[in-house]
Amino acid sequence: xxxxxxxxxxxxxxxxxxxxxxxxxxxxxxxxxxxxxxxxxxxxxxxxxxxxxxxxxxxxxxxxxxxxxxxxxxxxxxxxxxxxxxxxxxxxxxxxxxxxxxxxxxxxxxxxxxxxxxxxxxxxxxxxxxxxxxxxxxxxxxxxxxxxxxxxxxxxxxxxxxxxxxxxxxxxxxxxxxxxxxxxxxxxxxxxxxxxxxxxxxxxxxxxxxxxxxxxxxxxxxxxxxxxxxxxxxxxxxxxxxxxxxxxxxxxxxxxxxxxxxxxxxxxxxxxxxxxxxxxxxxxxxxxxxxxxxxxxxxxxxxxxxxxxxxxxxxxxxxxxxxxxxxxxxxxxxxxxxxxxxxxxxxxxxxxxxxxxxxxxxxxxxxxxxxxxxxxxxxxxxxxxxxxxxxxxxxxxxxxxxxxxxxxxxxxxxxxxxxxxxxxxxxxxxxxxxxxxxxxxxxxxxx
Amino acid sequence: xxxxxxxxxxxxxxxxxxxxxxxxxxxxxxxxxxxxxxxxxxxxxxxxxxxxxxxxxxxxxxxxxxxxxxxxxxxxxxxxxxxxxxxxxxxxxxxxxxxxxxxxxxxxxxxxxxxxxxxxxxxxxxxxxxxxxxxxxxxxxxxxxxxxxxxxxxxxxxxxxxxxxxxxxxxxxxxxxxxxxxxxxxxxxxxxxxxxxxxxxxxxxxxxxxxxxxxxxxxxxxxxxxxxxxxxxxxxxxxxxxxxxxxxxxxxxxxxxxxxxxxxxxxxxxxxxxxxxxxxxxxxxxxxxxxxxxxxxxxxxxxxxxxxxxxxxxxxxxxxxxxxxxxxxxxxxxxxxxxxxxxxxxxxxxxxxxxxxxxxxxxxxxxxxxxxxxxxxxxxxxxxxxxxxxxxxxxxxxxxxxxxxxxxxxxxxxxxxxxxxxxxxxxxxxxxxxxxxxxxxxxxxxx
Numbered sequence: 001x002x003x004x005x006x007x008x009x010x011x012x013x014x015x016x017x018x019x020x021x022x023x024x025x026x027x028x029x030x031x032x033x034x035x036x037x038x039x040x041x042x043x044x045x046x047x048x049x050x051x052x053x054x055x056x057x058x059x060x061x062x063x064x065x066x067x068x069x070x071x072x073x074x075x076x077x078x079x080x081x082x083x084x085x086x087x088x089x090x091x092x093x094x095x096x097x098x099x100x101x102x103x104x105x106x107x108x109x110x111x112x113x114x115x116x117x118x119x120x121x122x123x124x125x126x127x128x129x130x131x132x133x134x135x136x137x138x139x140x141x142x143x144x145x146x147x148x149x150x151x152x153x154x155x156x157x158x159x160x161x162x163x164x165x166x167x168x169x170x171x172x173x174x175x176x177x178x179x180x181x182x183x184x185x186x187x188x189x190x191x192x193x194x195x196x197x198x199x200x201x202x203x204x205x206x207x208x209x210x211x212x213x214x215x216x217x218x219x220x221x222x223x224x225x226x227x228x229x230x231x232x233x234x235x236x237x238x239x240x241x242x243x244x245x246x247x248x249x250x251x252x253x254x255x256x257x258x259x260x261x262x263x264x265x266x267x268x269x270x271x272x273x274x275x276x277x278x279x280x281x282x283x284x285x286x287x288x289x290x291x292x293x294x295x296x297x298x299x300x301x302x303x304x305x306x307x308x309x310x311x312x313x314x315x316x317x318x319x320x321x322x323x324x325x326x327x328x329x330x331x332x333x334x335x336x337x338x339x340x341x342x343x344x345x346x347x348x349x350x351x352x353x354x355x356x357x358x359x360x361x362x363x364x365x366x367x368x369x370x371x372x373x374x375x376x377x378x379x380x381x382x383x384x385x386x387x388x389x390x391x392x393x394x395x396x397x398x399x400x401x402x403x404x405x406x407x408x409x410x411x412x413x414x415x416x417x418x419x420x421x422x423x424x425x426x427x428x429x430x431x432x433x434x435x436x437x438x439x440x441x442x443x444x445x446x447x
Numbered sequence: 448x449x450x451x452x453x454x455x456x457x458x459x460x461x462x463x464x465x466x467x468x469x470x471x472x473x474x475x476x477x478x479x480x481x482x483x484x485x486x487x488x489x490x491x492x493x494x495x496x497x498x499x500x501x502x503x504x505x506x507x508x509x510x511x512x513x514x515x516x517x518x519x520x521x522x523x524x525x526x527x528x529x530x531x532x533x534x535x536x537x538x539x540x541x542x543x544x545x546x547x548x549x550x551x552x553x554x555x556x557x558x559x560x561x562x563x564x565x566x567x568x569x570x571x572x573x574x575x576x577x578x579x580x581x582x583x584x585x586x587x588x589x590x591x592x593x594x595x596x597x598x599x600x601x602x603x604x605x606x607x608x609x610x611x612x613x614x615x616x617x618x619x620x621x622x623x624x625x626x627x628x629x630x631x632x633x634x635x636x637x638x639x640x641x642x643x644x645x646x647x648x649x650x651x652x653x654x655x656x657x658x659x660x661x662x663x664x665x666x667x668x669x670x671x672x673x674x675x676x677x678x679x680x681x682x683x684x685x686x687x688x689x690x691x692x693x694x695x696x697x698x699x700x701x702x703x704x705x706x707x708x709x710x711x712x713x714x715x716x717x718x719x720x721x722x723x724x725x726x727x728x729x730x731x732x733x734x735x736x737x738x739x740x741x742x743x744x745x746x747x748x749x750x751x752x753x754x755x756x757x758x759x760x761x762x763x764x765x766x767x768x769x770x771x772x773x774x775x776x777x778x779x780x781x782x783x784x785x786x787x788x789x790x791x792x793x794x795x796x797x798x799x800x801x802x803x804x805x806x807x808x809x810x811x812x813x814x815x816x817x818x819x820x821x822x823x824x825x826x827x828x829x830x831x832x833x834x835x836x837x838x839x840x841x842x843x844x845x846x847x848x849x850x851x852x853x854x855x856x857x858x859x860x861x862x863x864x865x866x867x868x869x870x871x872x873x874x875x876x877x878x879x880x881x882x883x884x885x886x887x888x889x890x891x892x893x894x
Contacts, residue, residue: 040658135655185630192892209487379557400894401894408470410528447850
């Protein structure tokens with residue numbers, strides 16, 4: 001049998017017999033000719049049956065072949081997976097890629113039910129119910145190709161720097177962040193919890209002398225919110241490194257990673273993204289703008305928006321505003337907000353030596369939305385214990401974590417970044433639901 | 448301040464002032480000279496303090512510098528993280544790398560408690576209690592460098608083939624494999640379950656027309672066993688691809704991945720593995736031997752071992768025996784056992800057309816232990832439903848999975864492989880506990 005050819009490779013393929021496989025996107029069953037638009041993971045092509053014969057014709061020597069072929073094509077439902085062999089012909093008049101395939105044989109691998117439960121105007125919930133059909137859209141296919149390229153580019157930066165890839169456990173004996181958003185697991189006779197982040201374990205790698213580490217894996221938050229940015233399970237991109245002088249070192253690594261990721265995406269998928277999403281991928285210039293949070297709030301206020309929060313934090317509208325300001329002033333899609341108040345940061349962030357009300361930390365904002373939090377971590381056990389106590393935490397419960405610091409640990413820092421948020425903002429999508437393979441929320445566990 | 452130099456780079460560095468950072472492995476505090484062995488993530492080096500001065504000496508103009516430095520070094524505990532600047536000197540007589548650093552300044556970043564809870568002869572449970580200290584051993588550091596290189600090599604094979612990286616959810620509404628080994632999660636007002644494998648979701652990618660996909664992520668099994676090969680959470684390497692003719696296509700991809708992974712590991716870490724583990728990494732020849740399971744059981748029986756099982760399956764000793772046979776006969780570390788009986792395989796494996804008692808599936812055995820199961824999957828909905836029913840499964844509960852097959856799906860297959868088992872067998876280790884960053888078992892959730 002001839003080898004299967006990917007549809008994207010047909011244009012460069014010489015005329016002659018080819019085999020293509022994919023699913024039926026459209027059938028035009030005309031009186032004397034039948035057309036099938038076939039899509040595979042790489043593209044779409046027009047298949048043609050010129051030998052339409054609807055009734056047996058004793059005068060036609062190929063009647064036994066033509067009638068069943070015509071019938072098969074007439075009965076094809078949208079979504080049916082087929083394998084076709086036929087004659088590839090280059091033809092400039094064919095709008096779809098400039099080639100078509102004259103069908104010789106057609107093999108129905110698995111027929112689709114005729115009623116497609118997803119329509120072009122179906123809302124997101126219907127589309128998520130039938131995610132596997134929704135994912136057949138070229139835009140959706142592209143999202144995950146972009147994800148693949150982006151993650152690979154990040155990993156190459158880490159590997160070039162000799163960072164170690166770790167897989168931290170998602171089953172824990174206690175909380176890694178806030179008790180409130182913790183999923184509980186029945187664990188034999190006892191309980192376990194799902195990791196809200198690999199925070200404690202990636203810091204453990206520092207005590208273990210690993211130097212730099214990275215991980216891409218799931219994180220879980222029992223967060224009962226239904227915004228476009230939240231999920232109960234999401235993919236977290238994490239890195240941590242030793243021997244830093246401040247969070248500035250972390251921001252520099254962060255910049256390097258974003259530039260590498262976006263450059264690779266632009267190079268490999270820039271045209272397709274432009275075509276399918278109408279978005280021009282921007283590779284950011286380094287350094288990214290940095291604005292202390294207090295200053296950012298002032299800037300936002302001058303723009304007429306007063307952040308309606310009692311604490312020192314930003315809110316989503318404030319993030320959009322400061323992002324718009326940075327875009328106008330510096331033409332930049334990214335901004336580091338720095339120097340968050342200790343009162344709104346976790347106990348393990350290091351305090352600023354000159355102003356202990358502030359932490360050596362940052363959030364990274366991309367096209368108006370926060371995608372990441374980074375910081376230098378406090379590595380001095382006495383200071384760390386005091387900070388935990390000051391936050392009202394129980395050092396007893398944190399025992400296993402605090403132990404990491406009792407046997408020596410280098411200065412270190414890192415960040416965690418939500419993959420789905422990055423993709424959403426990169427591709428101009430309205431919700432992480434659009435860029436998550438299978439979204440999980442408080443009321444969604446299926447499919 | 449001078450830039451930090453990694454210890455492995457000192458030998459190629461010119462003599463002069465350098466800065467090194469790491470943890471104290473050993474101190475030799477002699478009367479007139481002090482030696483410190485400093486280790487970082489890349490290696491170990493000897494630091495020397497020739498200017499030992501224990502009491503203030505008004506005659507010595509550098510007394511104010513020398514006394515505190517001498518005292519600091521005297522008080523160094525093993526494991527303490529320090530940064531040292533000093534004069535790098537190449538010296539062939541220094542056994543440790545042929546270089547040493549004459550200490551100028553020493554900065555204690557975080558001191559270690561003096562009592563190391565892990566001794567050289569501590570058993571595995573003590574070492575796991577203090578995993579972050581255990582991981583400081585060069586062998587352990589190497590394990591995770593090997594993991595990094597191995598995974599990266601696999602991913603490059605997939606990316607070259609245009610496979611898509613997916614992140615499947617670990618929270619599910621029902622079981623993906625066996626109900627017995629399922630962890631239950633409190634999910635708001637209801638229940639969720641932890642994915643035992645990405646099986647259903649990677650097949651969904653086939654219905655979605657993704658073509659080839661891969662994932663490296665956690666999988667969870669509520670398995671109350673304490674063998675050297677089992678964990679309640681492990682890293683699963685998964686791939687799945689469309690348009691295969693049989694499981695033979697899957698085995699060929701599997702071979703290509705193992706050859707790429709082992710070649711990369713041998714090239715980058717072969718020498719270090721030889722030195723620290725006494726193991727010579729073997730890059731396997733293709734094709735790997737293939738033996739139908741029934742034949743393998745005959746061969747094992749001829750070697751004097753009768754597999755003590757009522758069903759058609761192998762057991763661990765049988766796997767060791769057939770592996771030994773293959774090693775003797777073909778000099779090969781790998782063997783595919785093929786044609787498993789349908790009675791001992793999941794309902795979604797495709798049956799052999801010529802003998803429906805058998806499946807189009809395989810296990811891959813590496814150095815005596817199973818590391819992977821692969822198969823062509825049944826993609827015809829009517830056949831699939833019948834097979835599920837024949838296994839006594841409830842098609843109702845499988846509804847969301849069976850839906851994937853009702854709207855068309857290509858022929859497809861893939862495999863899942865345990866990363867930790869591969870590393871254990873590659874490095875000649877006795878347990879996956881040794882090669883898992885943080886092992887999770889029925890009685891272990893900490894640290």
